[in-house]
Amino acid sequence: MSTSRGNATRKRPQKHQNKTAYKNDLHDKTNKTKFLNNLDVTGVCKRCKDIIDWKIKYKKYKPLTAPRKCVECEEKAIKYAYHILCTKCATKRNVCAKCNTAVEADEPEIEKAPNVNLQLMLKGIPERKRRTIMRAINKTHDGDSKITPEIMSQVEEMLRNMDNLNLDNDDDDLDDFGDSDTDDSKSGNDE
Structure with a gap:
């Protein structure tokens, strides 16, 4: 058993393996899915971007229905889900809009x-x-x-x-081979 004491390593691969990758728009061709697939996640750190991209890829992303309140300026200016800062405050403070940590975007x-x-x-x-x-x-x-x-x-x-380089005419490279063949044939005829 894999859960028995002292048996921490498995010796076999997982039983059910996926043969094809998951596609979030395989049976769902709605405008919402198309919008989410084309959504460009900006203003967040790399870790938060990866998290949001994962949520979009596996249909776990829940977009906002109404703007949320920013924790910095306390205005209803957040338009993207999972963000706690509006884009104006995040760029002003140079922090991630999701986790509020310093970012070099x-x-x-x-x-x-x-x-x-x-x-x-x-x-x-x-x-x-x-x-x-x-x-x-x-x-x-x-x-x-x-x-x-x-x-x-x-x-x-x-x-x-x-434009100054003449790459189309490579006769110079071929002349060396052509001349040697004709020189050999001439020398063969002369002897």
């Missing part, structure tokens, strides 16, 4: 913004040039996934200089 958004800008910049150029730029970025920064402003400036400079 600006840091992850700054990291995501350059990646989005880089993707938008690289979207309009041909695949070959895009791969050239990505190889250069990975080579200079050893595959770091963080895009810094320095990298962004380098990419912008590369894009400006891309």
Whole structure:
């Protein structure tokens, strides 16, 4: 038995395992479910964001029907469930609107913004040039996934200089092989 004394470890996997992941909109196509799936949780710390995202994912999120009272300004200004501070008070004090602890919410958004800008910049150029730029970025920064402003400036400079590069004509690389074949055939004919 797993509950018997001294037998703290189980030797078998759980009996009933899920074959497919849970989908909160599988049988529920209502506007409320669509709204909750598109809800962007902001103004909270990472832990609280994960909690609220879990509640949304497994249909445990109960949205507010009427605005709640903020514990700081005591106005009925809270529009999101599970929050205790309104967005104005939370941003003013730089704290999480749910757990009221100090938060650095600006840091992850700054990291995501350059990646989005880089993707938008690289979207309009041909695949070959895009791969050239990505190889250069990975080579200079050893595959770091963080895009810094320095990298962004380098990419912008590369894009400006891309027109000067002639990547479509790679005859120079093939000439070495072609010349050696023709030289061998000529030398074979001469002998």
